[in-house]
Amino acid sequence: MRKRYIIRPTEHGQSQDFSNLHSPYGSVGWETKNIKSQQHSHKKRWGYDTAHRTLTSAGTPLGIYGFKIASGSTYTLYLTDTNLCKRETGGSNTWSYITDTGDYDDSVLSISGTTVTFKSSTVADSEDIVAGDIFILSVDHSSTVEPDTNWATIASITTGGGYFTSLTLSASYTGTTGTWTGVEKDCLIRRMYTTPTNERWSSAIVDDKFCFSNGNTHVQKYTGSGYASALETGSAVATKARYLLSYADRLVMADYGSTRDPQLVAWSKNGDPTDWTDSTAGSAALIDTSDKIMGLGRVSNQLLVYMENSIYFGYQTGISTSPIAFPTHSRGVGCKAPYSIVHVRGTNVFLAEDDFYEIAGEQARPIGDKVRYKFLEIVGDNIDKVVGFHNPREHEVIWLADTTEGRIGLSYDYYDSEWNKYVYANTINCIGEGDEPS
Amino acid sequence: MTTYTDSFSDTIYLTGYLIESAVAVRNIAMFIADTSGNIYEYDDQFKGDAGVAIVAHDVTKRLDFSDMYPADINKWKTIYGAKLIYVDKSASSTVTFGYSLDGGVSWTEESATIGVGDGTIKEHDFFMVATGRHFTFRLENDSASDDFQWIELWIDYEPMGDYWSVG
Numbered sequence: 001m002r003k004r005y006i007i008r009p010t011e012h013g014q015s016q017d018f019s020n021l022h023s024p025y026g027s028v029g030w031e032t033k034n035i036k037s038q039q040h041s042h043k044k045r046w047g048y049d050t051a052h053r054t055l056t057s058a059g060t061p062l063g064i065y066g067f068k069i070a071s072g073s074t075y076t077l078y079l080t081d082t083n084l085c086k087r088e089t090g091g092s093n094t095w096s097y098i099t100d101t102g103d104y105d106d107s108v109l110s111i112s113g114t115t116v117t118f119k120s121s122t123v124a125d126s127e128d129i130v131a132g133d134i135f136i137l138s139v140d141h142s143s144t145v146e147p148d149t150n151w152a153t154i155a156s157i158t159t160g161g162g163y164f165t166s167l168t169l170s171a172s173y174t175g176t177t178g179t180w181t182g183v184e185k186d187c188l189i190r191r192m193y194t195t196p197t198n199e200r201w202s203s204a205i206v207d208d209k210f211c212f213s214n215g216n217t218h219v220q221k222y223t224g225s226g227y228a229s230a231l232e233t234g235s236a237v238a239t240k241a242r243y244l245l246s247y248a249d250r251l252v253m254a255d256y257g258s259t260r261d262p263q264l265v266a267w268s269k270n271g272d273p274t275d276w277t278d279s280t281a282g283s284a285a286l287i288d289t290s291d292k293i294m295g296l297g298r299v300s301n302q303l304l305v306y307m308e309n310s311i312y313f314g315y316q317t318g319i320s321t322s323p324i325a326f327p328t329h330s331r332g333v334g335c336k337a338p339y340s341i342v343h344v345r346g347t348n349v350f351l352a353e354d355d356f357y358e359i360a361g362e363q364a365r366p367i368g369d370k371v372r373y374k375f376l377e378i379v380g381d382n383i384d385k386v387v388g389f390h391n392p393r394e395h396e397v398i399w400l401a402d403t404t405e406g407r408i409g410l411s412y413d414y415y416d417s418e419w420n421k422y423v424y425a426n427t428i429n430c431i432g433e434g435d436e437p438s
Numbered sequence: 439m440t441t442y443t444d445s446f447s448d449t450i451y452l453t454g455y456l457i458e459s460a461v462a463v464r465n466i467a468m469f470i471a472d473t474s475g476n477i478y479e480y481d482d483q484f485k486g487d488a489g490v491a492i493v494a495h496d497v498t499k500r501l502d503f504s505d506m507y508p509a510d511i512n513k514w515k516t517i518y519g520a521k522l523i524y525v526d527k528s529a530s531s532t533v534t535f536g537y538s539l540d541g542g543v544s545w546t547e548e549s550a551t552i553g554v555g556d557g558t559i560k561e562h563d564f565f566m567v568a569t570g571r572h573f574t575f576r577l578e579n580d581s582a583s584d585d586f587q588w589i590e591l592w593i594d595y596e597p598m599g600d601y602w603s604v605g
Binding site: 001003004006008029032040043044045061066080392394425426427429431432433434435 | 485
């Protein structure tokens with residue numbers, strides 16, 4: 001007698017918590033890829049168009065951000081390991097560098113081959129320009145149609161009397177050359193960022209400023225015009241911050257300092273992310289354990305400080321001179337992958353040492369039971385490099401991970417609590433949102 | 439009863455109200471970037487990865503059908519057909535059905551071009567005759583242009599004799 005066995009893949013995506021023959025009805029095998037469970041069916045995952053912008057000369061993309069200011073202006077920003085870039089639209093425009101850049105008018109006396117000679121006393125050697133930064137004459141620069149081929153890498157700098165006297169470029173300058181005594185040329189010098197190995201950028205928008213930091217630079221801000229610059233002038237408190245978050249109308253940073261302190265959290269003046277010395281600014285050392293800070297999160301009115309094996313829950317006190325306190329310290333679950341923390345649906349999801357978790361109240365609730373065995377097996381020592389992104393339009397969080405199977409995207413659909421595995425044709429490094437292409 | 443026929447008209451200007459404020463609908467798109475510096479738009483309208491086919495395949499667990507028919511757990515079984523219930527999302531979508539009797543080491547496959555893209559739910563039958571104790575099934579859409587969404591797969595089979603090992 002014939003029978004009919006009905007497979008409803010609709011019931012589950014990945015479910016590796018049972019042994020093979022005894023898996024939940026309708027779940028798929030780990031070999032399944034590029035399928036998304038949705039509305040009790042399986043469909044192809046999203047694809048992507050041919051390259052919309054190419055930032056090869058700007059470094060390796062680490063983040064994509066939509067930045068909107070109160071006036072209504074919106075920007076699509078790209079952070080690479082060495083630059084901040086902005087998407088440009090209209091005509092043949094592509095993108096522009098908005099990395100911290102010095103603009104020096106009437107400063108260049110002559111250029112010949114690899115040598116740039118400055119007019120005396122025009123560029124101070126305190127300008128924080130180093131070998132590896134990038135030079136261009138303003139007259140040669142197409143700022144909105146990058147990459148401009150005339151950018152030149154600085155190989156060495158000669159100073160005298162507190163000012164630059166000349167630069168040596170790593171190759172002959174490809175733009176305008178000559179001598180301009182009395183009619184000196186303007187130039188731009190782009191101060192390249194350096195992102196530590198295996199680290200990424202953290203960002204927050206406070207008071208119409210896109211603030212960003214990678215654990216190695218002064219915390220930077222971009223306001224929508226000109227170039228990015230350090231949050232503070234002079235002696236900076238906000239330096240080398242590894243994690244940023246907006247909370248209580250302030251910028252909060254963690255694991256920071258000229259020598260980074262991995263147990264230190266600080267917050268800026270109320271409403272002003274550029275002021276860290278006001279009486280309403282402050283800091284806290286979280287020294288109850290030997291744990292290091294692994295990230296910041298915000299759930300409802302709570303400020304979460306993720307440690308390696310615990311989580312601090314902070315609250316607003318209502319006291320202007322000590323506005324944030326950390327009365328609750330939940331131990332046992334912490335964050336293993338600093339950049340795996342994703343804000344979604346008013347809470348956080350993140351990767352701990354043994355599972356994916358979601359914050360529910362003041363508890364971390366495991367959500368990765370269907371994939372944790374398999375995922376932890378294949379991710380191995382790369383667990384701390386797992387990085388998460390939110391795709392709100394597809395109600396999923398995608399964690400990119402380097403595994404024994406190569407780089408995969410592990411998708412968690414928070415509508416259906418289902419997991420799926422994505423394998424992209426290219427080595428995808430980040431996902432983010434921005435204005436629609438025009 | 440009095441009928442009022444007078445009327446007036448005037449233009450109402452909303453200048454200065456919210457409708458002319460900075461509040462604007464923001465059209466959000468998702469983007470994805472690779473290690474080479476390429477930024478791509480990431481959207482469900484794209485069925486490939488920058489023109490490269492997305493190999494979307496759905497592989498079942500190793501099945502003995504015992505979750506639906508417990509008595510067949512130790513029997514040899516012969517499968518005769520597979521009915522694919524799918525959402526017709528693309529015209530001429532290529533779908534490959536495969537089965538394996540050895541846990542996915544080797545596959546027997548059959549491809550079909552299905553659909554007109556009218557969005558309705560349809561069926562397609564694949565036929566085969568194969569005998570084994572455990573089965574793994576696979577559905578694959580390997581395309582940069584087709585869409586593919588499936589709902590169920592029905593496997594027609596006939597239980598055979600019990601499996602015995604003799605020492």
